[in-house]
Amino acid sequence: MALSRDQIAQRVALELQDGYYVNLGIGIPTLVANFVPDGMEVMLQSENGLLGMGQFPTEAEIDADLINAGKQTVTMATGASIFDSAESFAMIRGGHVDLTVLGAFEVDVNGNIASYMIPGKLIKGMGGAMDLVAGADNIIVTMTHASKHGESKLLTNCSLPLTGKGCIKKVLTDLAFIEIKAGKFHLLERAPGVSVEEIVKLTAGELVVPEHVPEMQF
């Protein structure tokens, strides 16, 4: 079975470490915050200028001056700090964020990522995504393995305009956990009940499959 959005987030959460500063993108990455293991301390960075993002406010707590990068009303966790946009991106571009999780339309065997624009269709802008992929060393891309029409999103070459070049090393899809190195995809884990054959079929770029591919553990 392909992973649900929550299960993708749950698997990503296993990559968290105690004391990590983490930036979570919009969509599935945001859900990772719900699966931080008990007893582990993680601080969420929101690139509009908040380190230590808390949960959503109650109706009584809503504050128009306190939002996250998705423009949602939020609260601050204990120990939070507030700063301007230049400072926020100094953190990101200076490589101070321990883990970045973001979505994508396509990823290719050279670690290129396309996530911000579909020419003629969707031109909303890159926001902070280009800064995040260029500045972070530890990035996990979350996306579905293939489109609704069965077209692979793991390609030899990205077909859409790039968000970043050669910067992605790990991709978690609804079918597999994949590492990118030396110009190839490497299959690390498969979703429970998903066969290697199925993953191979839906991976357009060259995929290295080891003899034993473990199922994901949650």
Next chain:
Amino acid sequence: MAGFNKVVNSYEEAMAGLTDNMTIISGGFGLCGIPENLISEIKRKGCKGLTLVSNNCGVDDFGLGILLPDRQIQKIVASYVGENAEFERQMMSGELAVELTPQGTLAEKMRAGGAGIPAFYTATGVGTPVAEGKDVRQFNGREYILEESITGDFAIVKAWKADKFGNLVFRKTARNFNPMAATAGKITVVEVEEIVEPGELDPDEIHTPGIYVNRLIKGTFEKRIEQRTTRPAGE
């Protein structure tokens, strides 16, 4: 105005001197911390051919979006413009020029502009459409592109509190691009929720020193929320 007193008494006075074809740098992220009354004054004045530098362009009926129906904006430099139907229409038809700029690069362009740094190298955007036509250089084996800084004829800023000398304090994430915008305008205009006497703000708490501020006005704010998300009480 006398000495360091930056306070003006009307929005007309606050935006005096703004004419067609000028460049305006605006603070704000989404609808958070935007100088909403200064934007309304730009609409009232009706200046055209403007270049706007702002992370976003508001929504259809609030924020910078209100400058779109009368075609006041000729070009916008922004990182994310997805919340605005009229914007999309003008962009697709070519009536509005859009220079999509990564958010961190945009912040740094303003910061550098205000600090007298004409350009800087960054890894952000290397190998992407953003890099087209830009100088590429290697440092320590990695590629970087040259980005030019931005200054504006005007900067429009929203702060929380100020003293009459224009020393500014921002509130929570309404800070965002405002401190950088404040440094990058030839004329920087700030609207605030409260103006106090000089000496009432602790010098240690001031985010933006008054040297960057030319005009200051007290306003009232709608503070519209773009994505109202809550959790049930008691959780």
